[in-house]
Amino acid sequence: MISVRGLTKRYGPTLALDKLSFEVRPGVVTGFLGPNGAGKSTALRIILGLHHPTAGEALIRGRPYARMRRPMHEVGAVLDADAAHPGRTAAQHLVCLARSNGIGRGRVAAVLEQVGLAEVAHRRVGGFSLGMRQRLGIAAALLGDPAVVLLDEPANGLDAAGIRWIRSTLRSLAAQGRTVLLSSHLMGEMALTADHLLVIGRGRLIADASPAQLRARAERDVLVRSPRPAELARLLTSLGASVTPDGAGALVAAGVDAAAIGDAAAAAAIPLHGLTPRGATLEEVYLEMTGDAAGYRALPEEAARR
Amino acid sequence: MTATDTTTTDTVGSAIPSPSRARVFRDAVAAEWLKLRTVRTTYALLACAGAATLVGLTVLALAVQEFDHATAAERADVEAADPTVAVMPLVAFFVGSIGAMVFTSEFGTGSIGPGLLAVPRRRLLLAAKATVAAAAGALAGLLFALLSFACAVLLVGNRPAPLNPWPAWTDAIPMVAGATVVVTTTSAVALGLGAVLRSTAATLVALGALVLVVPMFAHALPAALHLRLASILIPNLAPQLAGGDHPYLLSPAGAAVAAAVWVLVALGGATVALDRRDAT
Incomplete structure (x- = not known):
């Protein structure tokens, strides 16, 4: 000890x-x-x-x-x-x-x-x-x-x-x-x-x-695919999620978990073609946590070139 | 944590020995002695001291030869064939360097880290190292003093004063003792310097200045001042410890006190440096 x-x-x-x-x-x-x-x-x-x-x-x-x-x-x-x-x-x-x-x-x-x-x-x-x-x-x-x-x-x-x-x-x-x-x-x-x-x-x-607790701390979002994205987006927004299109036809919903999305879509009879919870890796969580705390950091490459 | 909440109760955390302070000190000294014996620098510095002895004795042999070819008037002016001057200062420097390396080699290689992890009580570590440095100084000092004084007695033979500093060979014995004490003192002081300065180069320069350069430059001072300074310099303590004929001011007891003060000051400085400063 x-x-x-x-x-x-x-x-x-x-x-x-x-x-x-x-x-x-x-x-x-x-x-x-x-x-x-x-x-x-x-x-x-x-x-x-x-x-x-x-x-x-x-x-x-x-x-x-x-x-x-x-x-x-x-x-x-x-x-x-x-x-x-x-x-x-x-x-x-x-x-x-x-x-x-x-x-x-x-x-x-x-x-x-x-x-x-x-x-x-x-x-x-x-x-x-x-x-x-x-x-x-x-x-x-x-x-x-x-x-x-x-x-x-x-x-x-x-x-x-x-x-x-x-x-x-x-x-x-x-x-x-x-x-x-x-x-x-x-x-x-x-x-x-x-x-x-x-x-x-x-x-x-x-x-x-x-490590598991740290992973759980990571901000999670859910990738949702549906043939009726506009309706789904409205539905999810009404659940309190923030919804953004991912640019490839799917939606990224944050602030609501996959189970809730699935239940709500079923209740509203909106078909889902994909439902993927996404978590940050431990590495990403760590970098995020220590980002402000790093004593010495290199400038991102673009900033350095300026 | 207790032994009972582990899966291997027989090994983990059980039966931590609680040895006496004396036992801990003995083990620390034994470890330091092993460390000294297992680096090549120790032997290289002993070889240097041996070489210095040979060179000094060669100089004495040449002086004896010159004495044999000199006129009576010239003979009255020759310097005594005394290893205290011709041999021992360099021997003290090289053997003292061994004492210095007891600390500086560890600071230099980073092995002070494991050393302090093994013996974290810094004063105990210092005491163990000082014991070993002084013991090495005493043993090597005695060896080279015996060797050089025996050779000098043989070289001088039954030639008269002032070349021959000893009316009888037994008169050289106090000189051997004085020279041994001086080498021991030098080694302990060098250890203290090493603990304070940490760098081998800086410590050896300081040691060289203390035992070789300052005694030489002291001659440039006005006579009264020179004698006062020269009498407390470490190399000049040898004739004063032995008593007999010398130009300096201290009695044998006074010279012994001076040697003790040198060691106390150096080890006091080392104690403060080790206590106050972060290691590595």
Whole structure:
């Protein structure tokens, strides 16, 4: 369980986090989403005691991370794939970390096996690909068999196989009852991995919901085809819907659901040739939500050319 | 979360060890020692210190040779064949660089992140790193001091003063001890500099200035001022710690206090820097 309460972080004039509060539950994969610069990494760094908050607190299982004596037994974290000394071998990197928390060498061999790096255990990290370094970071996080796992953009720069591996690893960690929090700026990836989503923008919490709840929030409309469109449009307008022709002979009705349209058409004896409820994708919902909150955005191509 | 609401009660969240503070510190020191031993830079810097020792001893050998060919009047003017001057400052710089790298290599490679995640109590981490830097400084300092003073004693043989600074070889023993303390101090101070400056380049420049350049430029000061400044500079503490014949102002106890103050100031600065600033 991770609880973040009123977390505020100021870097000079920049407000990176603005009274951010949320809780992360065990047993599910929680996605921490936001555009670049939204404050995800800052929040994770504060949760892990690497940065000091300007105000507020972040507790893991009721305690600040920085007070833990043997934190690797409780929390595993991957913040940056490039965080191992390039001159050490994978095994040396892990043994150094393990030693500091009283973890034996047998466990080092086990996690190297678990993440698929056993064969390159004695090669220098400097020669590793990004995917191998990500795996090494996850191996380090798993050393102490922690109940809480945090990862910052673990899928960044990975190929399809690597992303699938991370996804299945995180899902199985959550299935074992662990608390799993991972950050990403890509909704597409999160939609496949996370059971619960925290969306932030400009340092504020925008949404704390499941992917299904987020989808339900999307503005829906219904595409209706009828050989008598003019009559149907009048009927739907009388139901309170806003109706627009889609330009291809069909009508787009918003503000009324498909079932109501079907019932009303039947009652008025207007034949329907098509009735399609349309929902926004999770990606569209996310972009809409964070559109105002994105810190830095490129101009649309046309605007930029002007 | 408790162990009972999970599906794998035997592993997840169960039996978190709660070790004593001493145990946690011991493990942190052991981990830092491992880190030091598993990077090539450590060995490269030790090799540099070895090379500096060889070069310094060669200079001493040439001085001895020149002494043998000098007239009696010239002999009265030669400098003492003392490794404190010819060998140890460079050794202190290279071994001190190992101490500096204990922090700067982690800031430079980003491995300070995992380091702090593993040992999040910053003062404990600093204490562990300082212990390791000082231990490495003491061991390497003792090794190179013993080596260079033994070689110097052999090179000088039974030649007289002023070339021979020691009436008997046993007189070199306090000098070895003084030199070892100076290398240890340099290493601990370099660690503190590294924690404050974070950059390897900046730290090594500052360290070089402190132990090599400033002592040289101190000579340019007026005599009274020079002695006061020179007496508290780290490399010049070696003869003062050993007692015996030297131009400086401090007693061995005073020199020991000066060394302790250097370490306390450097580690105090490091404590403030680590406590106040965000990591990475």
